[in-house]
Amino acid sequence: MIIKFVLNGELVSPDLDPSRRLIDILRENFFLTGAKEGCGEGECGSCTVLMDGLPVHSCLVLAGQLEGHEVLTVEGLVQNGELDLLQNAFVENNAVHCGFCTPGMIMSAKGLLMKNQDPSEAEIREALSGNICRCSDYRQIVMAVKDAAKRLREVSL
Amino acid sequence: MIFVRPASIIELAAALAEKEGKTILAAGCTDILPGKIGRPWDADRIIDLTHIPELQQIAVENNELFIGSCCTHAQIAENGLVQKYFKALAEACAQVGSVQIRNRGTIGGNVANASPAADTMPCLILFGAEREVIGENGECITGFCLPLPEDPSADSGTPVSAFAKLGDRDIVTVARIQLAAKSVIKDGRLSAVSVVLGAAGQTPYFCEEAAQVLEGSRAEEELLEPFAAALAEAIEAHIPGRTTLAYKRSAVKGPAAEILKKLSLELYY
Ligand SMILES: Cc1cc2nc3c(=O)[nH]c(=O)nc-3n(C[C@H](O)[C@H](O)[C@H](O)COP(=O)(O)OP(=O)(O)OC[C@H]3O[C@@H](n4cnc5c(N)ncnc54)[C@H](O)[C@@H]3O)c2cc1C
Numbered sequence: 316m317i318i319k320f321v322l323n324g325e326l327v328s329p330d331l332d333p334s335r336r337l338i339d340i341l342r343e344n345f346f347l348t349g350a351k352e353g354c355g356e357g358e359c360g361s362c363t364v365l366m367d368g369l370p371v372h373s374c375l376v377l378a379g380q381l382e383g384h385e386v387l388t389v390e391g392l393v394q395n396g397e398l399d400l401l402q403n404a405f406v407e408n409n410a411v412h413c414g415f416c417t418p419g420m421i422m423s424a425k426g427l428l429m430k431n432q433d434p435s436e437a438e439i440r441e442a443l444s445g446n447i448c449r450c451s452d453y454r455q456i457v458m459a460v461k462d463a464a465k466r467l468r469e470v471s472l
Numbered sequence: 473m474i475f476v477r478p479a480s481i482i483e484l485a486a487a488l489a490e491k492e493g494k495t496i497l498a499a500g501c502t503d504i505l506p507g508k509i510g511r512p513w514d515a516d517r518i519i520d521l522t523h524i525p526e527l528q529q530i531a532v533e534n535n536e537l538f539i540g541s542c543c544t545h546a547q548i549a550e551n552g553l554v555q556k557y558f559k560a561l562a563e564a565c566a567q568v569g570s571v572q573i574r575n576r577g578t579i580g581g582n583v584a585n586a587s588p589a590a591d592t593m594p595c596l597i598l599f600g601a602e603r604e605v606i607g608e609n610g611e612c613i614t615g616f617c618l619p620l621p622e623d624p625s626a627d628s629g630t631p632v633s634a635f636a637k638l639g640d641r642d643i644v645t646v647a648r649i650q651l652a653a654k655s656v657i658k659d660g661r662l663s664a665v666s667v668v669l670g671a672a673g674q675t676p677y678f679c680e681e682a683a684q685v686l687e688g689s690r691a692e693e694e695l696l697e698p699f700a701a702a703l704a705e706a707i708e709a710h711i712p713g714r715t716t717l718a719y720k721r722s723a724v725k726g727p728a729a730e731i732l733k734k735l736s737l738e739l740y741y
Contacts, residue, residue: 316475333475334513336505356506357573369546369575375505376576377498379475380522423571444643445570
């Protein structure tokens, strides 16, 4: 089935089995391996991508449901070879340990910052509550998001 | 595998009428897909429900609020009409799973999946929602109609409602107990109180004795003990001998306190 959708800003129309999951399409057809399969059950959040600007689990979306939608993966945040402000904030705040959960964390945070450039700590924690990190500390992650929000506000002043 | 993507109710009805072997209706897929890694589908056909605008509508029609079956929890939680008339439902949807789950999971899927812990169910029952269906056997839910409360006036009073959920964690948690209550504030007191208990039996149920405790009151703190006791009795009657009974009898005090607090805030602000 030909499925037309926008992937990281580009209109694509691959011929796909519509009953496959978005995460498999991203990784196996488009070689975008940022989104990770942690649990395959919507619990861990490491496969999070944005669909029409909203964080969703790519393990819980069917390829056939993508028609007409916009998907943004962590790879899509890079512009002209430069990391996004949020990605830089993760690097600088040591918010990355083994890195497995990081793309999902970043995409959940991105979804939050697209709606709210001045989130409280509680709002950040709520936005990231569907993303589990097993090796580091959530504090650096929350700090990175706060930091990114601050820089974002400065840039948009 | 046949994949059908109707773009309107008419196309959906036509797809449902076709007999194409075993069919799965797919909405947000947050119940269908977990655990499906590499496993074959036990179906011949998938009908996608997410491209039908009519199913994504929330609108007032003839003194009722229509909520399309494919409205997501996030959409319902943020909707002004739901917040205004059916606050308990907005609160329940706001507590479903995580952000990602709320952005995909739908009210129709929540009901059709029929989990005893489905968070929207106690509220739909509390508000007397009617389900609209299509298909030869009514197999597809198109939406829910919730009768609007009377417009606030001195005579009818101001309608209020609240939802509380107790789980193993504070957030992203499966309900062990749900409590939903509605009332009308008249002369500074609660009247026409209804209370529904959920996740404490196969299906949610009204708890008349607990509602009676609050009737005519100002949701005072002192009512917590008798309110929780009435709820505990109802739980005992619905799950006698169940291993979780002792826990639920005592734990219901938590959501009971939350409901009292929320109703008292409505009374004073
Ligand atoms: C991590 C996680 C956390 C969760 N947390 C909660 C929670 O806190 N509270 C809660 O209540 N639930 C929770 N759930 C369960 C789930 O997200 C909800 O039940 C959700 O509302 C299901 O909707 P859906 O659109 O994703 O359903 P789907 O998965 O698409 O479908 C579920 C079932 O309903 C059928 N169906 C779907 N739409 C219709 C329709 N319109 N008519 C007829 N049949 C239909 C499908 O065929 C399928 O059998 C959680 C799930 C996960 C994975």
